[in-house]
Amino acid sequence: MSFSEIFLGILEGLDVTLTVTAFGLLFAIPFALVAGVAQQFLTGWKRAPVTAIIEFWRSTPILVLMFMFYYTLPVAGVYLNATTVAAMTLGLHIGAYGSQSVRAALQALDRGQVEAGLAIGLTRWQVLLTIELPQMAVAMLPTFVNQFIQLVKGTALVALITMTDMTARAKELSQLTFDPPAIYGALMLAYFLLLYPATVLGRHLERVVGRRSGRLNGGRAGDV
Amino acid sequence: MTFDIDFLQRILATIFKAMPLTLLLAFLSCIGASLVGFALETLRRTGRWQGYLLRFVIDALRSTPILVQIYFLYFVLPYYGVVLPGPVIGVLAMSLYYASYLAEVFKAGIDSVPRGQTEAAMAVGLSPLDVTLRVVAPQMLRNIAAPMGNYFVSILKSTPYLAVIGVAEMMGTTLEIASDTFRYAEPMILLGIVFLVLCSIIAWLVRRLEARLMANTRR
Amino acid sequence: MDQTAISINKLNKWYGDFHVLKDIDLQVATGEQVVICGPSGSGKSTLIRCVNRLEAYQDGHIEVMGQEETNLPRLRRQVGMVFQQFNLFPHLTVLRNCTLAMTRALRMDQAEAEETALRMLERVRIREQALKFPTQLSGGQQQRVAIARALCMSPKAMLFDEPTSALDPEMIKEVLDVMADLAQDGMTMICVTHEMGFARQVADRIVFMDAGQVVEVAPPDSFFANPQNLRTRTFLEQIL
Numbered sequence: 001m002s003f004s005e006i007f008l009g010i011l012e013g014l015d016v017t018l019t020v021t022a023f024g025l026l027f028a029i030p031f032a033l034v035a036g037v038a039q040q041f042l043t044g045w046k047r048a049p050v051t052a053i054i055e056f057w058r059s060t061p062i063l064v065l066m067f068m069f070y071y072t073l074p075v076a077g078v079y080l081n082a083t084t085v086a087a088m089t090l091g092l093h094i095g096a097y098g099s100q101s102v103r104a105a106l107q108a109l110d111r112g113q114v115e116a117g118l119a120i121g122l123t124r125w126q127v128l129l130t131i132e133l134p135q136m137a138v139a140m141l142p143t144f145v146n147q148f149i150q151l152v153k154g155t156a157l158v159a160l161i162t163m164t165d166m167t168a169r170a171k172e173l174s175q176l177t178f179d180p181p182a183i184y185g186a187l188m189l190a191y192f193l194l195l196y197p198a199t200v201l202g203r204h205l206e207r208v209v210g211r212r213s214g215r216l217n218g219g220r221a222g223d224v
Numbered sequence: 225m226t227f228d229i230d231f232l233q234r235i236l237a238t239i240f241k242a243m244p245l246t247l248l249l250a251f252l253s254c255i256g257a258s259l260v261g262f263a264l265e266t267l268r269r270t271g272r273w274q275g276y277l278l279r280f281v282i283d284a285l286r287s288t289p290i291l292v293q294i295y296f297l298y299f300v301l302p303y304y305g306v307v308l309p310g311p312v313i314g315v316l317a318m319s320l321y322y323a324s325y326l327a328e329v330f331k332a333g334i335d336s337v338p339r340g341q342t343e344a345a346m347a348v349g350l351s352p353l354d355v356t357l358r359v360v361a362p363q364m365l366r367n368i369a370a371p372m373g374n375y376f377v378s379i380l381k382s383t384p385y386l387a388v389i390g391v392a393e394m395m396g397t398t399l400e401i402a403s404d405t406f407r408y409a410e411p412m413i414l415l416g417i418v419f420l421v422l423c424s425i426i427a428w429l430v431r432r433l434e435a436r437l438m439a440n441t442r443r
Numbered sequence: 444m445d446q447t448a449i450s451i452n453k454l455n456k457w458y459g460d461f462h463v464l465k466d467i468d469l470q471v472a473t474g475e476q477v478v479i480c481g482p483s484g485s486g487k488s489t490l491i492r493c494v495n496r497l498e499a500y501q502d503g504h505i506e507v508m509g510q511e512e513t514n515l516p517r518l519r520r521q522v523g524m525v526f527q528q529f530n531l532f533p534h535l536t537v538l539r540n541c542t543l544a545m546t547r548a549l550r551m552d553q554a555e556a557e558e559t560a561l562r563m564l565e566r567v568r569i570r571e572q573a574l575k576f577p578t579q580l581s582g583g584q585q586q587r588v589a590i591a592r593a594l595c596m597s598p599k600a601m602l603f604d605e606p607t608s609a610l611d612p613e614m615i616k617e618v619l620d621v622m623a624d625l626a627q628d629g630m631t632m633i634c635v636t637h638e639m640g641f642a643r644q645v646a647d648r649i650v651f652m653d654a655g656q657v658v659e660v661a662p663p664d665s666f667f668a669n670p671q672n673l674r675t676r677t678f679l680e681q682i683l
């Protein structure tokens with residue numbers, strides 16, 4: 001097999017990679033917003049369960065989470081297809097990291113903005129939705145791009161729960177032809193082409209928006 | 225799922241037996257990633273072309289999944305006659321991958337030390353290496369302790385990937401029990417709890433260290 | 444006394460298109476004290492930072508003790524520098540601030556370095572603070588430590604960039620006194636300052652710079668009593 005044949009063979013897994021990414025976003029974005037806002041605004045004991053949920057999704061390795069839900073849900077009588085399990089675990093894992101950025105962004109906002117909003121007669125909710133979140137959106141843009149990259153990279157794990165994404169295609173191809181440099185080189189190239197533009201964009205946005213504080217990005221790493 | 229205390233104990237025993245190796249791999253990777261990351265960032269600053277080249281290397285490392293990088297090293301190196309044991313490949317892969325993130329942390333850290341510090345250090349005639357190691361590095365450490373700690377936790381959380389290349393860390397050994405017994409639920413839940421506890425402990429240690437560094441700051 | 448310590452010849456420097464230093468010529472004899480003054484942005488800092496090559500220059504030559512040293516750490520050990528913002532190392536004690544370069548760059552052993560450092564701290568009258576950290580000291584004390592730190596390298600000349608500008612008024616004198624002592628002891632000095640009392644008392648010559656050029660060079664008496672250039676006069680009227 002020539003390198004381009006191998007590369008095209010790997011791209012056959014692109015649709016799975018993209019599908020899991022798209023569904024993952026559907027979990028990640030709402031979870032990050034809701035959990036981050038809740039953790040910021042709840043006080044006392046009401047806050048503890050939110051923190052616990054965030055910590056569970058954030059501090060457990062994503063591969064463990066994925067296996068855990070993939071194998072445990074059927075035992076509990078819940079049957080979800082692999083795509084859903086993958087999208088959910090990846091999405092909530094990345095979303096938990098995102099929630100910390102949401103919270104940090106809320107904290108970084110100028111207090112005066114809230115007060116001005118309340119002073120013109122808006123409710124606290126209205127202030128959050130019409131004043132704080134829109135302003136945060138800009139500040140969070142770099143973080144969003146970086147989390148998105150983490151999510152896409154995370155989809156490589158679905159190969160381990162029987163789905164045929166690009167990474168799984170590489171394994172299949174190595175059954176057909178013994179050429180590790182070409183196969184894994186092509187796999188690296190595929191992810192690189194997919195994500196390098198986003199990496200450069202994220203860096204650019206970081207420069208433009210300006211790093212509010214080192215801590216804001218403290219939780220950016222993830223483990224994928 | 226029936227509650228089977230013997231089975232749970234067996235799983236826990238297996239996990240704990242693999243814990244030292246897991247922690248060791250994570251620890252070595254933390255050191256490797258810090259060294260490589262610091263080198264990347266320091267070299268990146270030495271000139272325009274080094275700057276472009278190393279920026280590209282860093283971004284490329286970040287643009288591919290660590291799992292794929294592990295596979296790459298594991299399958300491609302032997303093809304060229306370089307046969308390394310799984311744990312070594314694992315430490316190598318994690319060091320390289322996380323170096324690309326730590327380089328960024330060091331960048332922020334170096335930038336956080338006022339320019340005058342470097343100038344004063346150069347003005348008393350210190351070599352560039354001493355300027356970096358004796359004056360800049362100690363001062364940036366307290367600024368970067370928290371983000372560095374976060375990445376160290378991430379490194380620990382990445383050790384399960386090494387199971388795919390047959391390293392007997394906690395995930396690998398747990399999977400072994402699971403496939404022997406065809407029961408995955410309990411092992412995975414227990415493994416999750418163990419990681420949760422470990423990561424929380426490390427995160428707590430990092431916060432304490434950071435607090436101590438801050439307290440020592442006389443700025 | 445006649446040997447030239449620092450010799451600046453036809454020095455030109457640009458920041459991009461901006462011509463900061465224009466054909467600067469200045470010779471400083473061994474043991475001489477030169478004060479540089481001039482309006483903000485005239486290039487004073489840039490000029491003295493070129494001497495120890497914290498700034499690169501595009502054209503011209505600067506010789507220190509008769510040669511143009513290309514090994515920068517070695518050059519910088521010959522020329523001490525004191526900054527406006529002190530720039531002490533906050534993570535090190537006063538003593539270690541002083542010994543760092545001696546042990547690292549000169550490979551002196553610790554005991555010898557400490558002895559030298561304490562002697563220099565004595566000279567700037569702050570020996571008793573040796574074990575404190577910089578931020579536990581007042582601005583004036585910090586600046587004197589910075590002077591001691593530079594002296595520890597036994598420099599052939601010292602550069603001062605507005606050493607008292609960041610200080611509260613009551614601390615200015617203690618720093619100027621130390622500098623006057625140094626001058627008394629025959630240290631070669633180039634000092635950017637607007638302390639005209641100090642200039643009058645200590646300087647052998649005063650250099651007036653404006654817009655990147657050396658406009659006038661004269662001994663203090665004639666500089667203040669009889670400035671030749673219109674720009675010098677305007678400047679002196681403003682600050683005196």
Ligand SMILES: Nc1ncnc2c1ncn2[C@@H]1O[C@H](COP(=O)(O)OP(=O)(O)OP(=O)(O)O)[C@@H](O)[C@H]1O
Nearest residue numbers: 458461463481482483484485486487488489490605
């Ligand atoms: N890194 C730089 N890039 C571009 N321009 C610079 C840079 N550093 C200084 N300049 C410009 O060079 C000119 C001279 O600066 P310099 O700091 O030498 O002035 P100065 O005489 O020391 O003024 P001051 O009394 O304010 O300290 C100024 O106009 C300044 O804006």
Ligand SMILES: [Mg+2]
Nearest residue numbers: 487488489605
């Ligand atoms: Mg200046």
